[in-house]
Amino acid sequence: MRIGYVVATATPFEFVATLDPEKPISLYDYVVVDHVEYDPGRGEHVSARLLGQIVKLYRDPYSAKRDLPLYSVIRDVSENILEVQIAVVKVLGYAEGGELRQPKQPPRIGASVYLAEDADVEELFRVENGLCVGRLASRDVEICLDLNGVKRHIAVIAATGSGKTWFSVVLIEELLKKGAKIVVIDPHGEYVPIRDSIHRLGPYTARVVKVAEHHVGDLMYKIGVLDSDPEALANAAGVPPGAKKIRYAIYLAWSYAKKVKKAVGRPVGLAFLRRVLYTAMRGEGALNKLFQQYRLEGDFPMSDLKQLASKDRHAVFSALTYLKRLQRLGVFAPRSTPLAKMLGDITIVNLAGVNEEVQDYVVAHLVNRLFQARVRHVRGLRGVKLPWPVVLFVEEAHRFAPPKSLRKTRSYEALSRVASEGRKFGAYLVAITQRPSKVDPDIISQCQSQVIMRIVNPRDQEAVRESSELLAQEFLENLPGLDVGEAVVLGPLVRLPVVLKVRDRVLEYGGGDIDLAEAWRVDKTADVAQLWRRLYNSAPGPGVMLSAARLKVVQKLREGGRIKVKLLEGDREVEVVVEDGRPTCSVCGAGRPCHHVYKALEEVVEVL
Structure with missing residues (x-):
């Protein structure tokens, strides 16, 4: 169906067309133009059908003079005014040998513009073994994403209420159908309802791992006290950064516990660290008895603990209080929760109920364990192995990977390692955020595929533009006008940038707006x-x-x-x-x- 003609600014990359104002044409729809391209191999001109996408669409009164008040013009000539519909069309290319080639010459001025057939558009986005997440925003054509595009990591970016969690759940559904193993970092417990609705999708296993005892979950995530360093333990307990003596007391108790573990061959937990500090509070004699009990020798600064307990009992007492608070959370234990016990087809890590320091500690600990397990499997090293690739969904990525200039988190290092090296070892990242300007740009730029929904904040728009080499200016300008559930998808997931409407989901999730x-x-x-x-x-x-x-x-x-x-x-x-x-x-x-x-x-x- 012919809908218009090429009228101006024709280049090999875009052209301006005038369209029939009576025809049902919408933004982001696809058009074709009869085109003649010179083939150097044949030494002759060949006919081709140039495919393009409407990226700007507006109407204009043809006879209105710009130097007259518009109201006067309309009042006087409203019955006879000519309305024109103008479209800016981005050239996508022409098909040759099953590939889409970029033209070297612009279309002719006056060339007819036709609405592309559904079959042409379907062929443009056809992929084998795809992730079918929705349909074109401009017409009823199913869009499936390239499964192998997941290997280059994905960023899902949208303002609150635009549908980013909905899209993430749909992507989870499609990945599960392909046999993927998924771990979701869930700060607010929004993904927990997936466990109760997973039967709707098929015979998949869904497990919820909780961090706070009173929240929903199948089992608790435990972190071995001696698996990390005492500074991180103090941060998780909420010890102020400037409280040097309290931190030093925790360090001394942790160091002694480390030596006891090596001597007796079994791990110890927070209860033992508290026992060491409590013994120090009772005096040098009680502390000497504890040291003699395990008969440890070496460079452990026993005298430092004695001196601290005698000169600054308040610091030791405060350290005891912080460790008691940490023990009450139930996250830290003598041993970490085994990966094999917690992983299913999809594992949701419910972080609700604990402070940001503990959330950061848990995410760093878990992501490092997952990554190292994949490294051991690929390289055949000793230790816990993960025999299948894993996709890591990180909701509210700006919490865990903020710019280094803003603040430092432990989880940043772990997520950065997955973003930069995960592709080699089968650990893939899906970073989800409503504030891309508050996510470290190095991590966002490593996510070569991006799913961008409505964004209104200018700083966030600028962050998206800087992180994506593929997002054209015309798409960026239209981001505030996207409807809820519409998204621009670009990168290795699709052959060309596409605007789609996300399909209905099967699985449940929480966290939607309250009525x-x-x-x-x-x-x-x-x-x-x-x-x-x-x-x-x-x-x-x-x-x-x-x-x-x-x-x-x-x-x-x-x-x-x-x-x-x-x-x-x-x-x-x-x-x-x-x-x-x-x-x-x-x-x-x-x-x-x-x-x-x-x-x-x-x-x-x-x-x-």
């Missing part, structure tokens, strides 16, 4: 409470309401006067049937005031 109208609806709560009293002659208890809040509604069906509500409680499905105003729970039976019934009543109270 305030729903959250603050007291009338619904009151209606449920009134109905509950009518059924059970008592008010619903706080425990029932809190337990109900943890349930998820899977399905709600109405069959005549009968309503079925399917709920998900962990891995178990529960069905509540409400008939003639009376609920029956498939687990607790009829007439029982259980939390399943309360959740079902919340869903059906408006129709009862």
Whole structure:
């Protein structure tokens, strides 16, 4: 279908076309132009169909003079004014021998411009074994990303609420279908619901590793106290950087524990470090007995610990307090959690519930272990090995890898190593952030594939432009105008930069915006409470309401006067049937005031 003509600024890279204002044409759509290209090999001109993408689109009144007030012009000539539609088209190339070649000559002025056929566009983005994450924003054509593009790392960049977590979950789904092993660094527990919905995708294993005891998880992530250095331990405990004596007390206890481990052949934990400091508080005699118990010799500065305990008991006491606080977290233990115990098809590391220092420590520790396990496997070295490549998703990457000039984190070094060397060893990074200007530019630049969604902040736009050699100015200018769920994808994941609409997801995730109208609806709560009293002659208890809040509604069906509500409680499905105003729970039976019934009543109270 012919939609216009080439009219100006024709170069081998772009041209300006005038388009039929009545035709349904949209930004980012694809067009073709009949073109003649000189072939040096044949020594003659050959015909080709030049493929292009509309990167700017605007309308203009043709007869309006620029030196007149526009209102006067429109008022006088509104019936006869000519409207023109102008498009700036970026030249993508022409197909030859299954490849897309860049023309050396511009299209002719006056050449016809046609809307590209779906088949031409599909061929442009066809890949084998692709990750099918969505469809073109401009037309109904499926877009699949090149699986091998993951090897060059990916950055997912978007303003809050633009759909970056949605895209990340869709990418996780596609990678799982290809057999990938995935580890998600999750600062707020947003990805935890994946575990309970993984059965929808297929027979995959999903494990949640938690850091705080009171948060959701299948097992705790433990860090061996002696696996790292005492400075990092003091940072994790929250010891102020200037508290030199407190830090030195922790160092002395840690150093002694290290020697004890070597002597007795078994690891020790925070309890032993606290025992050393507590013994020092009791005096030199008690400390000598402890030293004699293990009969250690060497360069351990025993006298320094005695001197510190006698001259600055406050520092030792403060160190004890910090270590007690650290022990209460439950993260540090004599031994680290084995990788084999925690890894599944997808492992979600739920960091919610601990401070940023501990989060930083955990991420650095885990990423280093994963990377070293891959290095051992590839090089055939001794030690714990990881026999398959791993994709590491890091949500809120700006927390863990900020610019070195802004602040230093332990996890920066680990993530930087994955970004720079991971490709050789099968450790791939997906960095997700809403603030690219606050992520170290060296790490962002190592992510050669980028998925960029709506960005409004000018500093973040500038950071994206500096990190990407492939993002053209016209795409950068249009970033604030992207709809929620639309993304510009560029780099090794695609043959050409593409604007796509992310498909619907299968897996669940948390962390979406709260619906305030729903959250603050007291009338619904009151209606449920009134109905509950009518059924059970008592008010619903706080425990029932809190337990109900943890349930998820899977399905709600109405069959005549009968309503079925399917709920998900962990891995178990529960069905509540409400008939003639009376609920029956498939687990607790009829007439029982259980939390399943309360959740079902919340869903059906408006129709009862």
